[in-house]
Each structure stands twice: as structure tokens, then as C-alpha cells.
Amino acid sequence: MQKRMFITGIFFVAPITIILAIFLFFPILQSVYYSFTDWKGVGGYSFVGFSNYLDIFNDESFTNALKRTLLIGIAAAVLTNLCGLLFALMLDQALKTKSLLRALFYIPNVIPIVVAAFVWRYMLDANSGLLNEWLSKLTGDRIAIPWIDSPDYVVYSIIAITVWQMWGPIMIIYLAALQGIPQDMKEATMIDGASKWRRFISLTLPMIAPGITVNVLIGLANGLRIFDLPFALTGGGPAGSSETLAVKIYRYAFSSTELSLGLASSFVLTICAMVVTFFFIAISRQYEKGVM
Amino acid sequence: MSMKRAQKLVVELSVILLALIVSIPLYLIAINAFKTHKEIVKNPLKFPSFEAGFENIVNAFEKMDLIKSYGVTFSIGAIALVIAVGLGALAAYAVARIKHKFFGSLYWVYTSAILIPIQSALIPVVFLLKDLHLQNTILGISLMYAAILSPFCIFMYAGFMRALPYELEESAYLDGCSTTRTFFQIIFPLVLPVTASLIIVQFISVWNDLLLPLVVLNSTDNPTVSISLYKFFGGRGLTDLSLLFGGIALTLLPIMALFIGFQRYFVKGLSAGAVKG
Numbered sequence: 001m002q003k004r005m006f007i008t009g010i011f012f013v014a015p016i017t018i019i020l021a022i023f024l025f026f027p028i029l030q031s032v033y034y035s036f037t038d039w040k041g042v043g044g045y046s047f048v049g050f051s052n053y054l055d056i057f058n059d060e061s062f063t064n065a066l067k068r069t070l071l072i073g074i075a076a077a078v079l080t081n082l083c084g085l086l087f088a089l090m091l092d093q094a095l096k097t098k099s100l101l102r103a104l105f106y107i108p109n110v111i112p113i114v115v116a117a118f119v120w121r122y123m124l125d126a127n128s129g130l131l132n133e134w135l136s137k138l139t140g141d142r143i144a145i146p147w148i149d150s151p152d153y154v155v156y157s158i159i160a161i162t163v164w165q166m167w168g169p170i171m172i173i174y175l176a177a178l179q180g181i182p183q184d185m186k187e188a189t190m191i192d193g194a195s196k197w198r199r200f201i202s203l204t205l206p207m208i209a210p211g212i213t214v215n216v217l218i219g220l221a222n223g224l225r226i227f228d229l230p231f232a233l234t235g236g237g238p239a240g241s242s243e244t245l246a247v248k249i250y251r252y253a254f255s256s257t258e259l260s261l262g263l264a265s266s267f268v269l270t271i272c273a274m275v276v277t278f279f280f281i282a283i284s285r286q287y288e289k290g291v292m
Numbered sequence: 293m294s295m296k297r298a299q300k301l302v303v304e305l306s307v308i309l310l311a312l313i314v315s316i317p318l319y320l321i322a323i324n325a326f327k328t329h330k331e332i333v334k335n336p337l338k339f340p341s342f343e344a345g346f347e348n349i350v351n352a353f354e355k356m357d358l359i360k361s362y363g364v365t366f367s368i369g370a371i372a373l374v375i376a377v378g379l380g381a382l383a384a385y386a387v388a389r390i391k392h393k394f395f396g397s398l399y400w401v402y403t404s405a406i407l408i409p410i411q412s413a414l415i416p417v418v419f420l421l422k423d424l425h426l427q428n429t430i431l432g433i434s435l436m437y438a439a440i441l442s443p444f445c446i447f448m449y450a451g452f453m454r455a456l457p458y459e460l461e462e463s464a465y466l467d468g469c470s471t472t473r474t475f476f477q478i479i480f481p482l483v484l485p486v487t488a489s490l491i492i493v494q495f496i497s498v499w500n501d502l503l504l505p506l507v508v509l510n511s512t513d514n515p516t517v518s519i520s521l522y523k524f525f526g527g528r529g530l531t532d533l534s535l536l537f538g539g540i541a542l543t544l545l546p547i548m549a550l551f552i553g554f555q556r557y558f559v560k561g562l563s564a565g566a567v568k569g
Contacts, residue, residue, distance in 0.1 A: 122320075
């Protein structure tokens with residue numbers, strides 16, 4: 001019986017595992033392998049050791065893109081979680097308009113990024129944009145901050161738009177986690193007379209800990225691989241100041257002379273994603289162990 | 293009591309205000325699709341006088357060749373999701389229910405694949421598709437999406453299936469049901485809500501994706517909706533806002549209809565898998 005089940009199980013996992021192996025796992029290994037060569041996509045190649053890696057790390061536009069990607073990934077993960085949790089806590093108060101509000105908060109996530117990029121570009125335009133117009137009215141001065149067209153601001157605009165775009169699913173997961181807290185536990189702490197903040201720290205937070213883990217991972221995963229938004233919003237500009245690793249890889253990949261640099265960069269991106277993720281999982285395991 | 297009620301009202305009003313603020317982009321799209329370029333420039337937030345009627349949308353429709361891109365994008369999403377969801381559910385059942393070390397570690401392989409950015413595999417995959425004669429084909433890009441999306445499907449399904457009581461299957465086995473039959477007749481019907489939400493959420497992510505069609509497809513032969521939009525905006529700048537907003541409204545319409553129609557599945561499925569997993 002056990003053995004038969006094992007064999008059936010193999011048949012169950014085989015099809016998708018084969019597709020994953022062909023289109024994901026094997027190419028990743030290939031990518032790593034070729035990143036140590038001067039492969040140009042066609043013809044022969046020879047091993048060049050770490051020279052591709054030295055090249056990209058000596059290229060300031062790459063190291064800047066790397067730092068920027070880490071900043072966007074971490075900031076997006078933290079901020080989307082704060083916003084998502086805040087909205088979930090507010091919606092959890094049994095509001096009358098709950099389902100409508102939930103939909104409004106979620107909708108940014110279903111708007112195509114290309115569309116979002118255009119509408120935000122229109123709203124954040126330095127001269128005719130709505131945001132500057134409102135700020136001008138509010139302060140009485142004429143304000144013309146180049147939110148998107150200046151290297152100083154563009155990264156923050158990208159983070160803000162990403163947060164707006166990602167908080168929907170995160171809020172939903174928190175809402176579900178909050179609704180999973182047993183009513184009698186809530187009542188027990190209320191009878192104890194614990195303050196709201198105390199209740200949040202000692203009851204709510206530990207109870208939704210698994211939700212936090214999943215949500216931060218979603219935030220990190222989406223933030224670190226971000227491509228569509230910078231590409232559609234600015235094309236990586238002005239002067240490369242909003243290029244993320246993913247955009248950089250795309251650019252390398254489409255120039256045959258730098259293909260191997262693209263491979264090296266994609267391995268760096270993979271390592272970053274792995275390191276940040278495992279670091280975070282280790283922390284959250286510690287926390288969950290500590291409170292449970 | 294009335295103190296509490298007043299407090300609740302304040303919370304509710306502030307949430308409504310917040311929701312309205314974050315919905316400004318959506319509002320802009322909805323109203324400006326019905327305004328002339330002049331009207332938009334003059335006062336973008338004003339409610340339309342409907343002078344332009346549906347002209348913007350009709351204009352955009354004629355210029356964008358949308359029918360073709362709708363068809364292409366829909367086919368890609370459909371093929372990718374049938375594979376990712378169907379085969380993903382099968383695999384999830386094995387890793388969630390068969391108590392064996394092998395399947396236990398396989399679960400972690402799938403789960404860690406969620407975190408791998410597609411860029412890590414992208415360049416070799418492009419050459420692989422060439423070798424397989426799948427470059428610039430709907431099947432090729434769909435297989436790539438299936439590989440990208442299935443780990444998350446497996447993760448969600450496995451989380452949900454683990455929470456199902458074992459008695460269900462035990463009684464089926466006692467009746468002489470095979471594992472395969474048990475899966476199709478007992479387990480799969482139970483995970484339909486997760487299936488529905490996975491299909492919707494992932495379909496939207498395929499519909500909105502820019503990277504893969506940019507890399508794998510030729511936009512004249514196989515235009516996807518986001519690529520058409522991207523080209524549509526790229527060539528124009530901000531000189532004809534009414535046409536742009538018309539185009540946006542047009543591409544947003546099916547997604548919004550899908551979202552509003554299936555809203556409860558978004559909520560149910562996302563929460564079911566993620567929290568229990």
C-alpha cells in the first residue's frame with residue numbers, strides 16, 4: 001500500500017516537475033555556468049573565470065542598480081506590510097462599508113502596470129502634474145518638484161507606486177489572519193483590561209505571525225525583481241537613475257557583446273534574493289519560536 | 293455605548309477618506325475617458341460634461357488593434373493556467389498528503405522556487421525556446437508562465453490540502469478507491485475555491501506582465517495587451533490625453549469586470565492558502 005502510494009505520488013509530481021526542470025531549474029544552472037564564460041549565445045565559448053563578475057562590479061551603473069534594487073525591495077516589503085496591516089486592522093472593525101473599501105484598496109493591484117505607470121507619470125509631472133498643483137495650493141508657493149524626471153526623486157516615486165500597487169493582496173492575507181484570532185481570546189484580554197497597544201503586541205501580533213512571514217516574503221520577492229514599473233515609467237532613466245537589476249539584465253541580454261554580463265548579473269540577483277529571503281526566514285523563525 | 297459608536301464612525305470615515313485618496317488614479321481614468329483633450333488639461337478632476345461621449349473609447353479601439361491582443365493574451369493565460377493549476381494541484385496533493393521524506397523535501401524545492409526571480413533563468417530560456425522552435429509562439433511563452441506560476445499554486449494548494457481531515461481519504465481507501473480516484477473525486481472538488489482564486493489572481497498577473505512578451509514574443513505577430521498599451525503610450529506622449537485615457541479605459545474594462553465579478557474568490561483563496569500554509 002505504502003509503496004503503491006509512493007509510485008502514484010511520483011506520477012503526480014512528475015509532469016509539473018519536468019516543466020519546472022526544463023524552463024526554470026535547468027536554465028538557472030546554465031545561467032550560472034555560462035556566467036563564467038564569454039558565451040555570446042551562439043558558437044563556442046571559453047572559460048574566463050570571474051572576469052564577468054569583475055566587469056559588472058567595476059561598472060558603477062551596475063553597483064548603483066544593485067544598491068537601488070536592494071533599497072526598493074526592502075523598502076517596498078516594509079512599507080507594503082505596514083500599509084496592508086494598517087488597512088486590515090481598520091477594516092477588521094466590522095465596518096458597514098467593509099467590502100466596498102476592501103475592493104477600493106485592492107484595485108491598484110489589478111490595474112496593469114503599464115496603465116499605472118502612465119497615470120502616475122501624468123499625476124507626478126513636474127509642471128502640470130496634480131501632486132505639485134495640490135502642494136502649491138497647500139503651501140501657497142509654486143512647487144515644481146520633478147518627482148519622476150530627477151535622479152533624486154525617481155527612486156522614491158517608484159517605491160511609493162510599488163507600495164500602492166502591492167498592498168492589496170497583503171491586506172487580504174492580514175485580514176484573514178486577523179479573523180482567525182479566536183473571539184474568546186480577544187475577550188479574555190479585554191476583560192484583563194489590557195490597553196489597545198498591549199493587546200496588539202501580545203495577542204494580535206503573535207497570532208498573525210505566519211501571515212507576516214508570508215507577506216514580507218511576497219513583498220521582498222516582488223520588490224527585488226521589479227522590472228515593469230521602472231521600465232514603463234521611465235525606461236530606467238533619467239540617465240540610468242531608476243534602473244533596477246532586472247532592467248539592467250534586460251539591457252545586457254539584448255546586446256550580444258554583453259550577454260555574459262547579463263548572466264553574471266542575473267546570478268547576483270538570484271543570490272541577493274536568496275540571502276535576503278533566508279535571512280528574513282531565520283529572523284521570523286526566531287520570533288515565532290519565541291512567542292509560541 | 294454611544295461613545296463607542298462615535299469612535300467607530302470616526303474610524304469608518306477616516307478609512308473611507310483613505311480609500312478615496314488611494315483611488316484617485318482610478319477616478320482619473322474613469323472620468324477622463326469621457327472628456328475631450330481640452331477639458332482634461334483644463335481641469336482633470338472635474339466630472340465630465342459628456343461632450344466627448346464614447347468617442348475616445350471608439351477612437352482608441354480603432355487605433356490599437358485590441359481584438360488581436362485580447363485573443364493572444366487570453367490564449368497565453370488560458371494555456372499557462374491550465375498547466376500551472378491542473379498539474380500544480382496534482383503535485384500539491386502528493387507533497388501534502390503522502391508521508392514520505394522525498395515528498396517532504398520536494399515541497400521545499402517548490403516553495404523556494406517561488407522566491408527565485410525569473411530573470412535568473414531568462415537568458416538561457418530564450419535560447420532554449422529557439423532550439424525547441426518555440427520562440428515567438430504562444431505555446432512557448434505559456435510554458436514559461438506555467439513554470440513561473442506553478443510553484444505558488446503548489447504552495448497554496450498544499451497549504452489548503454493539509455488542513456483537510458484525513459478521514460475523508462481513509463474512508464475512500466476503505467471503499468477501495470485508488471489514490472488517483474480519491475484525488476479527482478474527493479480532494480479536487482474540495483479545493484475548487486482555491487482553484488478559482490488562483491486562476492483569477494494569476495490570470496491577471498499574466499495579463500499585466502510586460503517582461504516576458506517583451507523578451508519572447510514579436511509584438512507584430514503576437515501582441516499582448518500590455519505590449520500594445522506600452523507601444524500606444526510610448527509613441528504619443530501627453531499630446532492627446534483623451535485618446536490615451538480612452539485606450540486605458542478600454543484595456544482596463546475586462547480586468548475590472550473580472551475583478552468585480554469574482555471579488556469574493558480573491559479574498560477567499562488568498563486567505564485560505566497563505567495563512568494555513
